[in-house]
Amino acid sequence: MLRCGIVGLPLSGKTTVFNVITRAGAEVKAYAGGKTDPNRAMVAVPDERFDRLVHLFQPKKVSPAVMEFVDLAGLSRGAGKGAGLGNAFLSFVGDADALVHVVRCFDNPDVPHPEESVDPLRDWQIVEMELIFRDLGVIENRLSRLGAKKRLLPEEEQEKVLLERCQAHLMEERPLRELAFSPEEERSVRGFAFVTRKPELVVLNLDETQTDETRIPGWKDMEKLVSERGLGLVRIYGRMEMDMADLAPEEQEEFMKDLGVVESGRNRLIARAYGLLGLISFFTTGSDEVKAWTLRKGDTALAAAGTIHSDLARGFIRAQVVSYEDFCAHGESLPRCREAGVLRLEGRDYLVADGDMIEIRFNV
Structure with a gap:
């Protein structure tokens, strides 16, 4: 901490x-x-x-x-x-x-x-x-x-x-x-x-x-x-x-x-x-929990996955990402973000931006 x-x-x-x-x-x-x-x-x-x-x-x-x-x-x-x-x-x-x-x-x-x-x-x-x-x-x-x-x-x-x-x-x-x-x-x-x-x-x-x-x-x-x-x-x-x-x-x-x-x-x-401290936040969302996670500026999608759980980093496939700003600009709707092409899939080397909303796809 x-x-x-x-x-x-x-x-x-x-x-x-x-x-x-x-x-x-x-x-x-x-x-x-x-x-x-x-x-x-x-x-x-x-x-x-x-x-x-x-x-x-x-x-x-x-x-x-x-x-x-x-x-x-x-x-x-x-x-x-x-x-x-x-x-x-x-x-x-x-x-x-x-x-x-x-x-x-x-x-x-x-x-x-x-x-x-x-x-x-x-x-x-x-x-x-x-x-x-x-x-x-x-x-x-x-x-x-x-x-x-x-x-x-x-x-x-x-x-x-x-x-x-x-x-x-x-x-x-x-x-x-x-x-x-x-x-x-x-x-x-x-x-x-x-x-x-x-x-x-x-x-x-x-x-x-x-x-x-x-x-x-x-x-x-x-x-x-x-x-x-x-x-x-x-x-x-x-x-x-x-x-x-x-x-x-x-x-x-x-x-x-x-x-x-x-x-x-x-x-x-x-x-x-x-x-x-050089920190940024990314978000995971859903009906069970909304959570702000802490990363160092310049950390990757793989690091974000490991922050959530080591299993997500070990079985990392892709990160589904949309920026908070794009989310708001498209009616605060993930389906609309997908239709507009701003909800995207990123690889392990993607540099996470402050305010990204992320869902990790993985297979262990």
Whole structure:
């Protein structure tokens, strides 16, 4: 199961964002008293296409795509060098597939900022540097062990050269996600679980007064940062959206309209995190079940078959495929799609597209 680790400075609102994502209301409490064990929750990925298919087929069972979010303890200065809860925290970060980095933009005298002022760019840089220090520590430990050997094997020599290149890049205060690797190098560094290689989504945690960009401190700097670094960016009204969790959908919509908030940040955050991991969804439909299945972008019809069941991959013959868009364009009718030639048969090497509706033909 793919998971996103929620990181950020203490009191940045990470647990609030976690509660918004998981619709937990105030159920999950913020970290305190040296707690390091993360809060975890499986979350359905919002998808209007899936909702429409459920409405059309009226199945006995519905199974949306899901992903795991993990709320990690606040990352303070020095954590990357083992200070405070650093070692415990960073061990959990290493298990994440992507990072959701919550940056505080709101000012609240009742919740003092650990750096004594609100500065989103500075806060992002603090956490980023701690992650860089963590990866540098991993590299230094491995290079030290290699250096203690009298003679290195050829593959160890190659590893040493690669790690020294990674070390030099990190020393320039640049994350490893910005360093290009060959396929062979990718395999070599994978085992180190470098945290700065993980894709990152920056979440600006706002209050209800910050609906206008001019009210977000350092907005232009953050916008420039994510553009230059190739990061994702989402704005979320953490406390407000958590407080709205118990309201009916129509009440939530009216409340947000009164505040001038066009769209909830929750769905956009989950969808962006899903895309950040390079994931797509394909659908299987019927009266028994409508299900959204998760694949990596670029996976084949054979991989889709194996995702459903190993027997389907073993006995794969053909995949019957129609895109969701074509399905809708032809009256939401599979017979009409067949007549129009958009319901087609594909072989095992077909690259599955996001939103494909698939039925696997197989023989075991």
